[in-house]
Amino acid sequence: MKRSIIDLWVGIFVAIGLASVTFLALKVANLTPQSDSNSYTLIAEFDNIGGLKVKAPVKSSGVVVGRVSNIELDTKRYVARATLTLNGQYHFSRDTSAEILTAGLLGEQYVGLVQGGDEENLKPGDRVQLTSSALVLEQLIGKFMTSFAEGNNKAAADAARAETAP
Amino acid sequence: MMLDTLFAPLRKLGHSTINAIWKLGVMSRFLLSILTHSGQSLLRFQLTIREVYFAGVLSLIIIVVSGLFVGMVLGLQGYNTLSRFGSADALGALVALSLLRELGPVLAALLFASRSGSAMTAEIGLMKATEQLEAMSVMAVDPVARVVAPRFWAGVISMPILAALFNVMGIFGGYLVGVVMIGLDEGTFWSQMQNNVDLHFDVVNGLIKSLFFGIAVTLIAVFEGFDATPTAAGVSSATTRTVVTSALVILALDFVLTAFMF
Numbered sequence: 001m002k003r004s005i006i007d008l009w010v011g012i013f014v015a016i017g018l019a020s021v022t023f024l025a026l027k028v029a030n031l032t033p034q035s036d037s038n039s040y041t042l043i044a045e046f047d048n049i050g051g052l053k054v055k056a057p058v059k060s061s062g063v064v065v066g067r068v069s070n071i072e073l074d075t076k077r078y079v080a081r082a083t084l085t086l087n088g089q090y091h092f093s094r095d096t097s098a099e100i101l102t103a104g105l106l107g108e109q110y111v112g113l114v115q116g117g118d119e120e121n122l123k124p125g126d127r128v129q130l131t132s133s134a135l136v137l138e139q140l141i142g143k144f145m146t147s148f149a150e151g152n153n154k155a156a157a158d159a160a161r162a163e164t165a166p
Numbered sequence: 167m168m169l170d171t172l173f174a175p176l177r178k179l180g181h182s183t184i185n186a187i188w189k190l191g192v193m194s195r196f197l198l199s200i201l202t203h204s205g206q207s208l209l210r211f212q213l214t215i216r217e218v219y220f221a222g223v224l225s226l227i228i229i230v231v232s233g234l235f236v237g238m239v240l241g242l243q244g245y246n247t248l249s250r251f252g253s254a255d256a257l258g259a260l261v262a263l264s265l266l267r268e269l270g271p272v273l274a275a276l277l278f279a280s281r282s283g284s285a286m287t288a289e290i291g292l293m294k295a296t297e298q299l300e301a302m303s304v305m306a307v308d309p310v311a312r313v314v315a316p317r318f319w320a321g322v323i324s325m326p327i328l329a330a331l332f333n334v335m336g337i338f339g340g341y342l343v344g345v346v347m348i349g350l351d352e353g354t355f356w357s358q359m360q361n362n363v364d365l366h367f368d369v370v371n372g373l374i375k376s377l378f379f380g381i382a383v384t385l386i387a388v389f390e391g392f393d394a395t396p397t398a399a400g401v402s403s404a405t406t407r408t409v410v411t412s413a414l415v416i417l418a419l420d421f422v423l424t425a426f427m428f
Contacts, residue, residue: 003212006219013223017327020334024369028262028337030360055364 038088040124041069044098044111049080050134052100052109058084059101060113065090068111084111084128093118097130109134196389200318203311213316214323221282221317221384222324226331228281229274233332236269237261237339244340245348257350258359261340266363266372267428270333272420275379278325279412283387286317287408290391291401299392314388321387325380326373333372371427375420382419383412 046052049071058066066086074081084098095116102109113128122128207214244260290313293299299309337359344350363369387408394404 001219003216006216009223010215010218013218013226013324013327016226017330020327020330021369021373023334024266024330025365027356028266028333028359029363029365029369 039066039085040088042084042086042092042122042124042126042128044082044084044128044131045074045079046082046098046100046131046133047079048133048136049082050100050109050136052082052111052134056108056110058086058111058113060090060092060115065113082111091121092116094120094122094126095130096122096128097132098128099132100134102135192393193385193389196392197385199310200315200385200388203308204315204319206308206311207316207319213312214319217316217320218324221278221286221320222328225278225281225324225328228277229328229332230335232273232277233270233335234339234342236273236332237265237336237341238343239339240264240269240336241340241343241348245344245350254350255354256358256362257340257344258355258357259362261344262337262359262363263368265333265336265340266368268420268424270336271329271372271376271379272416274329274332274376275325275383275416276413278321278328278380279383279387279416280409282321282324283383283408283412284405286321286384286387287391287394287405288401290314290317290388291394291396291404294392294394295396295398295401297396310392314392317388318384321384322377322380325383326376329376329379330373367428375423375427378419378423379416382415386412386415 052068052071054068054071056068057064058068066084068082069085070083072081073079086092092113093116095118097114097116099112099114100109101112116130240261241257244257244264245254248254248256248260290299293309293313299313302309302312341355345352345355390404390408390411394400
């Protein structure tokens with residue numbers, strides 16, 4: 001076989017390989033050119049983070065603006081401290097609130113940021129002051145049960161009073 | 167006499183254990199000598215390119231076709247399983263992750279071992295049987311540098327490319343079944359995939375895996391060829407050994423690498 005034909009085929013082969021890797025990186029892994037210098041971190045402390053995991057998205061109005069980069073337990077006050085790495089093009093005011101939300105009924109949990117009204121923005125490394133914890137299903141059911149039982153008692157008492165009073 | 171027959175199986179076990187360890191040692195020294203003799207195959211890169219043609223380019227068709235079918239089967243089976251849990255939307259992520267992390271590198275390496283590894287062993291073994299390797303030595307051409315090293319590097323270069331192509335074809339096959347045939351939403355298919363696949367953890371680690379497989383398979387292939395008994399039967403059994411050993415080594419190495427990486 002002629003050398004030039006072999007060269008051509010090997011060239012095609014390597015080009016196919018490069019194209020495959022590019023395809024995997026861009027289309028499958030959705031690599032967005034986002035360098036580390038173009039991002040900043042915020043700290044948010046929650047009483048309970050529920051099922052939040054590292055790499056969970058941080059969304060504002062449903063738009064992904066960053067990722068949860070680290071979660072740890074603050075052993076002094078026993079609250080969960082989540083580090084949020086946000087895209088550098090998005091800035092939030094100092095009274096922004098963070099809450100842990102669930103995508104869909106059983107979907108993954110994410111951090112939702114709601115912009116406040118303060119004119120000054122949060123600086124890198126700042127702490128988000130207003131946070132609300134994740135909803136834990138058991139606690140929710142527990143609350144519902146107690147309020148339901150209280151409601152029942154009240155209704156029964158009302159009915160009894162209505163009967164005794166002529 | 168009595169003791170002899172009693173100890174015979176034990177002696178056999180000991181012999182095969184020693185043989186296996188001895189072979190491992192010879193193989194590592196062989197790898198070392200390939201590495202120290204690769205100067206020529208990298209300087210006269212034409213030698214390596216020729217072998218990339220035979221090992222890599224000629225494997226393209228089998229890789230493309232098997233990748234496509236594996237992806238399509240993953241699409242069908244994955245859809246069946248996921249739809250029982252009402253999460254058929256995650257099909258794209260399932261197909262991409264299983265291919266990138268596991269099936270792509272492993273299946274491509276198994277195919278590569280049986281398609282190109284066996285060919286390398288047979289070729290080198292026949293060169294040995296027909297005394298071409300000795301002839302080279304007589305002419306002061308080192309057979310390791312001239313014959314073995316280019317094939318080794320060709321295999322190491324080809325394997326990740328073939329694995330990447332296998333992944334792409336598999337994902338395309340999953341797309342064909344999931345979106346075109348079953349009728350899942352195209353946007354959901356891709357966005358689920360993109361949300362769940364990480365460039366470093368999934369794509370790059372999969373390719374690193376296939377690089378290791380490439381080294382292992384090609385080393386076994388050239389070693390078995392170089393080590394073959396120079397007869398027709400010897401070459402045939404060396405070829406068989408290449409395929410069997412490569413398959414076992416790929417699967418064992420896969421477990422070790424997966425445990426380390428993910």
